[in-house]
Amino acid sequence: MGTINAGTFSSGTGVKIADHNGSGNYPSGLGAGDKGFLIYDSSINKLLVWTGAEWEEIKTKGQLGLDAGNAAASATAILANDPTAGNGIYWLNHGGGAYQAYCDMSNGGYILCAKIPQSPNDTSNPWSYNGSRWSASTPVNESLCQNTSSGDSLNRAYYEYSATVGFRFAMSSVTNVLAVARSGVTPKDAFTGSQYNTSLSRNDFLNWIPESSSQWNNQPHCNRNGFNRTDSSSAAMRFGHTMNNENECNSNDSAVGFGCYTNNQSSSGSRNCAAGGFRWNGTVRYPYNGWIFVK
Numbered sequence: 001m002g003t004i005n006a007g008t009f010s011s012g013t014g015v016k017i018a019d020h021n022g023s024g025n026y027p028s029g030l031g032a033g034d035k036g037f038l039i040y041d042s043s044i045n046k047l048l049v050w051t052g053a054e055w056e057e058i059k060t061k062g063q064l065g066l067d068a069g070n071a072a073a074s075a076t077a078i079l080a081n082d083p084t085a086g087n088g089i090y091w092l093n094h095g096g097g098a099y100q101a102y103c104d105m106s107n108g109g110y111i112l113c114a115k116i117p118q119s120p121n122d123t124s125n126p127w128s129y130n131g132s133r134w135s136a137s138t139p140v141n142e143s144l145c146q147n148t149s150s151g152d153s154l155n156r157a158y159y160e161y162s163a164t165v166g167f168r169f170a171m172s173s174v175t176n177v178l179a180v181a182r183s184g185v186t187p188k189d190a191f192t193g194s195q196y197n198t199s200l201s202r203n204d205f206l207n208w209i210p211e212s213s214s215q216w217n218n219q220p221h222c223n224r225n226g227f228n229r230t231d232s233s234s235a236a237m238r239f240g241h242t243m244n245n246e247n248e249c250n251s252n253d254s255a256v257g258f259g260c261y262t263n264n265q266s267s268s269g270s271r272n273c274a275a276g277g278f279r280w281n282g283t284v285r286y287p288y289n290g291w292i293f294v295k
Contacts, residue, residue: 008145017047026055044084057086065090071098074107074161076295089146096161101145101155105244109295110168112145113157113187115152116290127274127290129259129266134191134238148174150289159188163294169239169258170291171207171208171275177206180239181229187294190227191238191259197226205241205256205277211286215279218256219243245280253280258290 017040020026026039026048034053047058064070065078065085071093072078078085091104092111104110116127126133133140133152137159144153166181167190180198182190190196202223206213224231225241231249235242240257244251252262256277265271270283277292 018281023055046084050071056088057084065092065133068093068098074164074295075103075111076107076164077109079105079109080101089152092157092161094156096156096160099139099142099156101157102147104168104293107168108165110293111157111161111295112148112155112291113161113294114292115144115151117150117152118287118289120273121274121285121287122270123261123265123267125274127259128272129148129236129238129261131259131274134259137188144206148291157187157294159186161294162186163190163295168293168295169208172210172288174291176208176210178204182186187292192228195226195229197224197229200225200241201242202241209256209277209286211277215284215286216243216254216256218281219245219279221247222249222252223247224249225257234264236266237261237292240277254278258292 017038019042020039022043030050032052035050037047037050047056049058064081065072068091071091084106087105089100091098091100102112131165141153141157142155144151145155164183166203169178222244227239230236238259240260241257242255246250258275261272263271269283269292271278276286276288278285
């Protein structure tokens with residue numbers, strides 16, 4: 001590890017932390033054992049601390065979103081108050097009390113409101129189509145939505161926060177995202193309310209799932225997608241895209257998305273998924289972790 005210039009020490013005025021103007025000039029070569037080092041970035045007028053993995057801005061309590069007494073109504077409100085706010089944990093309150101959640105500021109202020117676990121990969125997953133999570137009105141493992149690791153969680157934004165822009169749905173990793181414009185509904189209402197069709201395409205969904213699109217070459221027909229969509233008594237989805245080998249939508253065999261099933265297999269079988277997708281002939285399920293961000 002290299003030496004970090006501590007700056008200037010003065011018994012009369014205090015400590016001046018060394019200036020590193022711009023992220024390209026931050027000290028490099030640090031590791032997990034170096035956590036706690038401080039620098040000052042004059043390009044943004046912020047102090048930063050090395051966490052052991054990255055340089056993170058030091059926040060000051062009293063600013064919007066940084067303590068329970070100054071909880072923000074949305075992540076976008078935090079950005080409006082401080083355009084330099086970075087990704088991380090913030091205090092929010094949509095009317096039901098203050099809580100903390102991870103906010104994606106680099107994409108304009110999205111709140112992480114839910115996580116869908118890859119396992120169990122069958123209909124016992126609480127995020128399967130008939131699972132209890134979709135209609136929840138109380139938090140589940142709320143603190144898990146303070147980071148972007150995988151898990152089973154939903155926070156108050158899921159049922160209290162009404163979208164003004166839309167959603168970012170992540171599958172397999174938080175960087176593999178399908179963005180959908182929608183406003184005027186909470187995530188809960190989007191997934192359990194009236195059917196809402198999107199303008200997304202078949203390719204949008206097949207490019208989203210981390211499998212070769214050729215897995216669905218034998219399913220060229222139907223190609224319908226949306227929120228809480230039901231195209232027949234045998235198939236439905238909380239959010240996703242459904243396909244068929246036959247040129248109709250009454251016997252669909254495959255889907256990609258969140259909370260999907262076909263062939264009447266909402267309670268058993270392999271043609272269902274909490275997050276991911278499944279194909280036909282032969283039937284293969286592709287389960288993945290999922291994340292739901294709302295703005």
